[in-house]
Amino acid sequence: MSTTGRADLGLRLIPFRGLRYDPERVGSIAAVTSPPYDVVVRPDGLHHLESADPHNIVRLILPQAAAPASGHHQAAETLRRWLAEGILTPDPEPALYVYEQRRGDMLQRGLIGALALSAPSEGIVLPHEDVMPHVIEDRAALMRETAAHLEPLLLSYRGNGNATGATAVIERTILRPPLLSTTTEDGYCHRLWSITDRAELAEIDADLSRHQALIADGHHRWATYLRLRSEQAEPGPWDFGLVLLIDTGRYPLQVRAIHRLLHRLPVATALAAVGDTFRVRTLDGPLPEALAALEAAAAIGNAFLLAGDGRFHLLDRPDEDLLARTVPGDRPPAWRALDATVLHAALLEHIWQIPDAPEDIAYIHDTHAAVQQAERHGGTAVLMHPVHEDVVRELARQGVTMPRKSTSFGPKPATGLVLRSLALG
Secondary structure (H helix, E strand, O other): OOOOOOOOOOOOOOOOEEEEOOOOOOHHHHHHOOOOOOHHOOOOOHHHHHHOOOOOOHHOOOOOOOOOHHHHHHHHHHHHHHHHOOOOOEOOOOOEEEEEEOOOOOEEEEEEEEEEEHHHHHEEEOOOOOOOOOHHHHHHHHHHHOEEEEEEEEEOOOOOOOOOOHHHHHHOOOOOOOOEEEEOOOOOEEEEEEEEEHHHHHHHHHOOOOOOOOEOOOOOHHHHHHHHOOOOOOOOHOOOOOOOOEOOOOOOOEEEEOEEEEEEOOOHHHHHHOOOOEEEEEEEEOHHHEEEEEEHHHOOOOOOEOOOOOOOEEOOOOOOHHHHHOEEEEEOOOHOOOOOHHHHHHHHHHHHHOOOOOOOOOEEOHHHHHHHHHHHHOOOEEEEOOOOOOHHHHHHOOOOOOOOOOOOEEEEEEOOOOOOEEEOO
């Protein structure tokens, strides 16, 4: 127990001076936002966002240059210029931020703050997916150059579902006028408030100290935070990382699959290699019907939907001998039964012999985009069915990581509403 009476065994979320766009200096707040860096998947996505406003945040999170190092330096110079010109300005005092997303019947609220970093072995923040070293290197170089956290990770914790503790503070805060309110082109309304009252901050702190969190989205950025902290000789702002923390007992997240695009594997070649190791059925209907068939098959066992040749091919009922030979046997049964496990171990590594490298595999969140890109370039889209959140959380508690890019939790926070400068603490 600490001298402040806080049990330092759970989450610690501290206020920070957020950097936010000055609405009088940009076309609109919506026009300067972006999806997270790894969700910009449309072929014209970067151009579309850059054209929306000359100050769109994509110029910081995905700077375009001939070489990565040049892009990182360019992003840092752009950030410095926007600060000097007042495009981005720091809030007057440290705060936690209540962030709300709403579209139709979907409502999500949470807290944006600087979270104390912890190793997986401490059991406070639980990762559930493997990460790719080259992505960590890229994100680390960008954060070093900009000395900023440009977009929050999405973390979830399971409260009691009642308006107590941090949730009670959130629901009192939303009765006040927001700092900003904007609607992005995807139809989501975003609102942001600040919390600076010491008593309310203490109420949040006491509540969160009893909880652990699951990384819902942002494994590479979390690993990057840990990498950069390890490089520091003294305690400081690098000991904390920008996150959005959601109580899924109150505001359940949606869980979607992340699909695979196999650049160099035509559908005909993929099917020929599969042979009789899976049951294969060709579906001639539209995408919604094919996805419904995938859902029905996935309720029984491992199932995948291949696309790219104008039709859909449902793979299910894998050969048991194939699974026994290819899926590692030293993991829990729930891990061995995951679609992503079977895809990577049995299909990608054994049958198709495709390395998990960017030139061979792309990970795409949007179903239509995955199909369109496969058809356009002659590759194969492997469409997945989402994993239930309880399975993800239980495996994470056991310290078992899922194959990379196994899940997509959402809705994801819009990037560009609030940034954290390491120079400001």
